[in-house]
Amino acid sequence: MDDIITMAERPREFICIVCPVGCPLKVDGDGDNIVVTGNACPRGDAYGRQEFLRPTRVVTSSVSVLGADSPLVSVKTKGDIDKARIPAALAEIRALTVRAPVGIGQIIAPDLAGTGVPLVATSAAARV
Amino acid sequence: MTGVRVTDVAIIGAGPAGLAAAITAADNGANVLLLERDSHPGGILRQCIHNGFGLHYFGEELTGPEYAARFADEAAKRAGRVTLMTDTMALSLSGDRTITAVNPHDGPLTIKPGAVVLAMGCRERTRGALGIPGTRPAGVYTAGAAQRLVNLDGYLPGRRAVILGSGDIGLIMARRLTWEGAKVLMVCELMNYSSGLNRNISQCLRDYGIPLHFNTTVSRVHGAERVEAVTIVSVDDKRQAIPGSERLVECDTLLLSVGLLPENELTRMAGIELDPATGGAVVDERRQTSLPGVFACGNVLQVHDLADHVSREAETAGRYAARFAAAGSLPAPALRVRAEGFTRYVVPQRISAKPEGLIDLYYRVSDAVKPARLVVKSSDGGTILSRRKQAMTPGEMERASIDSAKLSGDTVVLTEAI
Ligand SMILES: Cc1cc2nc3c(=O)[nH]c(=O)nc-3n(C[C@H](O)[C@H](O)[C@H](O)COP(=O)(O)OP(=O)(O)OC[C@H]3O[C@@H](n4cnc5c(N)ncnc54)[C@H](O)[C@@H]3O)c2cc1C
Ligand code: SF4
Numbered sequence: 001m002d003d004i005i006t007m008a009e010r011p012r013e014f015i016c017i018v019c020p021v022g023c024p025l026k027v028d029g030d031g032d033n034i035v036v037t038g039n040a041c042p043r044g045d046a047y048g049r050q051e052f053l054r055p056t057r058v059v060t061s062s063v064s065v066l067g068a069d070s071p072l073v074s075v076k077t078k079g080d081i082d083k084a085r086i087p088a089a090l091a092e093i094r095a096l097t098v099r100a101p102v103g104i105g106q107i108i109a110p111d112l113a114g115t116g117v118p119l120v121a122t123s124a125a126a127r128v
Numbered sequence: 129m130t131g132v133r134v135t136d137v138a139i140i141g142a143g144p145a146g147l148a149a150a151i152t153a154a155d156n157g158a159n160v161l162l163l164e165r166d167s168h169p170g171g172i173l174r175q176c177i178h179n180g181f182g183l184h185y186f187g188e189e190l191t192g193p194e195y196a197a198r199f200a201d202e203a204a205k206r207a208g209r210v211t212l213m214t215d216t217m218a219l220s221l222s223g224d225r226t227i228t229a230v231n232p233h234d235g236p237l238t239i240k241p242g243a244v245v246l247a248m249g250c251r252e253r254t255r256g257a258l259g260i261p262g263t264r265p266a267g268v269y270t271a272g273a274a275q276r277l278v279n280l281d282g283y284l285p286g287r288r289a290v291i292l293g294s295g296d297i298g299l300i301m302a303r304r305l306t307w308e309g310a311k312v313l314m315v316c317e318l319m320n321y322s323s324g325l326n327r328n329i330s331q332c333l334r335d336y337g338i339p340l341h342f343n344t345t346v347s348r349v350h351g352a353e354r355v356e357a358v359t360i361v362s363v364d365d366k367r368q369a370i371p372g373s374e375r376l377v378e379c380d381t382l383l384l385s386v387g388l389l390p391e392n393e394l395t396r397m398a399g400i401e402l403d404p405a406t407g408g409a410v411v412d413e414r415r416q417t418s419l420p421g422v423f424a425c426g427n428v429l430q431v432h433d434l435a436d437h438v439s440r441e442a443e444t445a446g447r448y449a450a451r452f453a454a455a456g457s458l459p460a461p462a463l464r465v466r467a468e469g470f471t472r473y474v475v476p477q478r479i480s481a482k483p484e485g486l487i488d489l490y491y492r493v494s495d496a497v498k499p500a501r502l503v504v505k506s507s508d509g510g511t512i513l514s515r516r517k518q519a520m521t522p523g524e525m526e527r528a529s530i531d532s533a534k535l536s537g538d539t540v541v542l543t544e545a546i
């Protein structure tokens with residue numbers, strides 16, 4: 001429960017990362033009445049809304065692999081997960097070990113840290 | 129002594145540049161020998177496990193290993209034409225395009241190709257190149273070396289880190305170390321801007337509350353066996369340390385992310401003309417260097433920030449290398465391309481006597497310009513292209529496409545503040 005942030009506590013200032021201009025965005029209001037200011041174009045408006053309402057990220061890391069020619073295979077979440085779930089996701093990833101062979105795209109964990117998003121391999125490991 | 133190997137196209141380096149050049153050269157009818165000193169193809173992307181690759185090229189976000197694997201798979205599908213030799217280091221390149229190489233399996237090799245593609249990538253600037261005084265304890269790494277340790281070997285280089293330089297690799301490593309449980313205390317940047325992408329500053333530093341100090345550098349490293357602290361200092365606008373601004377920061381690791389240097393020993397050996405602004409070869413729009421039949425692409429030619437651009441550039445080099453191998457020559461460079469105003473460099477630096485279709489000019493600015501105007505014109509005055517951009521920063525490579533039919537003399541690429 002500790003990772004639920006109320007609207008009032010959420011950050012309201014962002015740098016738009018959609019293009020190199022990097023407009024400083026400010027988000028006012030709540031719920032259905034959100035106003036983004038500081039954006040020089042509509043793409044910044046969409047980015048500001050998403051970042052305020054539900055910031056999400058793809059997490060990439062690696063897990064130990066047994067019986068392979070390398071110690072690790074790299075992994076990613078197959079889609080965005082809530083930013084607040086990143087620590088739980090990383091903790092689960094750290095505890096995982098897989099066995100070679102591993103192929104790119106192979107599902108390593110079907111539902112990572114209760115996010116509903118699978119963790120998949122992004123590199124291959126051949127059995128030795 | 130092994131015999132001499134003959135091939136249409138020899139490519140040195142099997143990173144994304146070498147792989148894409150090999151695929152395109154093969155598709156244009158060439159037999160290709162691809163030399164890679166590592167045990168796997170993929171180059172530096174094997175250790176870049178974060179995502180953000182391929183948005184331009186494939187229209188989806190991939191991690192580095194996935195991006196590299198797509199090209200390695202395509203090269204493997206052309207096994208009849210593309211021969212990949214791993215664990216094979218190219219040692220020399222001569223003016224007649226002869227390559228010597230060595231691997232544990234065949235010993236020394238002599239390769240006589242119809243055309244050569246240089247795709248050796250770049251390496252990182254080290255502490256030696258920076259000249260930071262102090263002791264020489266363990267715990268000082270380039271960001272790329274640390275990336276390799278964490279992502280390929282599975283070691284955490286330290287627990288409390290300071291990162292010098294806000295280039296993309298340093299930013300990515302700040303987040304990676306944080307995710308692996310280390311504390312990243314700060315990123316120090318000598319300049320008053322970051323050469324890293326905004327998205328990386330936002331997603332790698334701001335997300336984790338890691339401070340980015342501009343106009344700041346590391347002036348001394350402390351510690352006997354292991355790094356115990358670094359001294360950081362503010363600098364003025366001439367990049368001189370401001371006396372009295374020193375501060376001691378306790379840490380066990382210093383990562384350096386202070387720039388990449390194209391790896392051009394072989395290029396130099398062959399007597400190929402280099403551009404001091406890029407650190408890579410001078411090339412024409414086909415990526416042919418001053419030595420006919422030798423082409424260059426990827427980070428060995430210019431430090432790219434996106435692998436997608438590397439792939440596109442390599443396809444150009446691969447296509448014309450195959451054509452050179454078949455025809456024995458290509459039109460020689462005739463026109464110069466000059467950088468003016470805030471433009472720091474332009475690739476290609478030359479345009480051949482017979483250019484075809486659209487030519488993509490890649491350039492970088494020397495300083496942040498906001499707002500900016502780009503003007504491409506002939507040296508006799510005729511404007512070929514003029515456009516306004518809200519902002520240009522040294523961290524982002526810019527591109528302008530011009531119609532080769534409009535070229536009349538030397539071409540000037542001018543960036544100015546407006
Ligand atoms: C540490 C680091 C991190 C990066 N992170 C990103 C990123 O996050 N996103 C992004 O888009 N770009 C990133 N880049 C830029 C990235 O390098 C390019 O996008 C791309 O990898 C360049 O491809 P390349 O083929 O030119 O070079 P490389 O990938 O460096 O490949 C060069 C290959 O040549 C081989 N080689 C060199 N010399 C010889 C020789 N004499 N004989 C045989 N083989 C040789 C090397 O072993 C290597 O495999 C990063 C670069 C570095 C250095
Ligand atoms: S708001 Fe528009 S112009 Fe400003 S940074 Fe975002 S995308 Fe670029």
